[in-house]
Amino acid sequence: MDDVTWLTAAFEEHRGHLRAVAYRMLGSVGEAEDAVQDAWLRASRADTGAVENIGGWLTTVVARVCLNALRSREQRREDPLESRIPDPVVTAESGADPEKQALLADSVGLAMLVVLESLAPAERVAFVLHDMFAVPFDEIAPMLEKTPAATRQLASRARRRVQGQAPAPDPDLSRQRLVVDAFFAAAHDGDFGALVSVLHPDVVLRSDGGIARTRYTVTVRGAEVVAGQATGFSRFAPFAIPALVNGAAGVVVAADGHPLSVMAFTVTDGLIASIDVLADPERLAALDLAVVPGRD
Template identity: 65%
Template sequence: MDDQEFLAERFHADRPHLKAVAYRMLGSLSEADDAVQEAWFRLHRSDTSAVENLSGWLTTVVGRVCLDMLRSRKSRREESLDVRVPDPVVQREGTVDPEHEVLMADSVGLALLVVLETLGPAERLAFVLHDMFALPFEEIAPIVGRTPAATRQLASRARRRVQGTTSVPDDLTRQREVVDAFIAASRGGDFDALVALLDPEVVLRADAGALPTMPSREVRGARQVAGQALTFQKFSQFSRRVLVNGGAGIVTAPGGRTLSVMGFTITGGKIVAIDILADPDRLSRLDLTFIGD
């Protein structure tokens, strides 16, 4: 086996881990693939003969690529009140996909990814690489151009933001029960039953992209969210329970055409967050071929 074959084999083995890093950094499955591909190009062009830990080297390369992508995204994006829901990882219930298992290894739900979207690029990188992938600050610091102590502070600020806005979800069996009750109440148009399932401070985030018939929005409060849920009553018969980022979720697909993916955060038997992706362009790039089965 020559050096190029060896590198290709090592890279292939590390690819799922590298995509997991990039997905947490970018919240986009397609951009995560782009970042991993760029890491391969850089590996191909680099002399790694003196690299002792190739997996660690590749992780830092993906981190650098993602940091550049986040900074570019931030400079392009104008100030907007529009809500952006990260790409969901959708699975059929009862199936095991090895790549999805790696992506969801630490149960990174949509609600957590939404919080990560609010962090600055350097904060996000420090938190993801240290808290989620256990890279030491000494290795992260050169990527962000800070000292290890300053990088530690970046991660600490990010950690406080995450801990203050995320909650530990119920076990999957309880989540499924609540989502089943949500679907039943939506189909029946039962406003009071919907309110009873929702935490008083529940937040609904809907990202419809440029779809004119469903503007992106954020709605807070049980009665307000229940009222919003009733507007989708006519589509509820086409809802199918799936796993969204490892938790209970719903895909709605009238006539086999995916209309939306909904991820739920459920704590203490109550729905505390609902994240909806209804952007047709982004939905078309998700692997949802099993919906028609």
């Protein structure tokens, strides 16, 4: 087997892992695909004769591509960090999608991705590579032009922020679904008290309407405030299609085959701790939403 054939086979073997790394880095399925393709172009031009761990080496290549993309994004960013909801990965509650499951291996909820969006590029790279993919700090440090000790501090700072703002969801999907169903039943009935009862006191609602729906771009906190916003969802309740959003109980709201929003819920200790809503029609149109009848 020649070097090109060997490298091609190795890259395809690790492609799913590399997509998962890039998705966590960038919060965008499309940008993750582009980063993996860019990593392949770089890898194909490199001398890999001395590489002993091809999987680890490819991970660092795609991480460098993502770091450059994050730095470029930070320089041109105009929208508030809290207002942008990363691309959700939506799957049906019944039946597995192997490709999407690979993307969400060691599932990362949408709420966590929102918090990752608020990190500085170096913090995000250090945290994702070390905490999610067990890459040693001495391998991360050179790409960040930091010492291993400084890289460890970056990851630690990011970890504290994630733990404080992105609580871990309940592991039981059926329990998550019961809480989400109770939320929509209360919203449909306009029952403010019932809404408050399923919301964590410090719940956060984040919605991203994009340029076309700026009135839907909001961030509000607190059970009563979020319940007040949720009563406005009552007209959408009949159009809510149950789905898994980044591996957790969520819904796609669609009418006549047209998606209106994707809603991700973080249910912790039987209460909704966060609701993340993507309502940007341009980005919704680009998502794989096969759960919506009439869409492939």
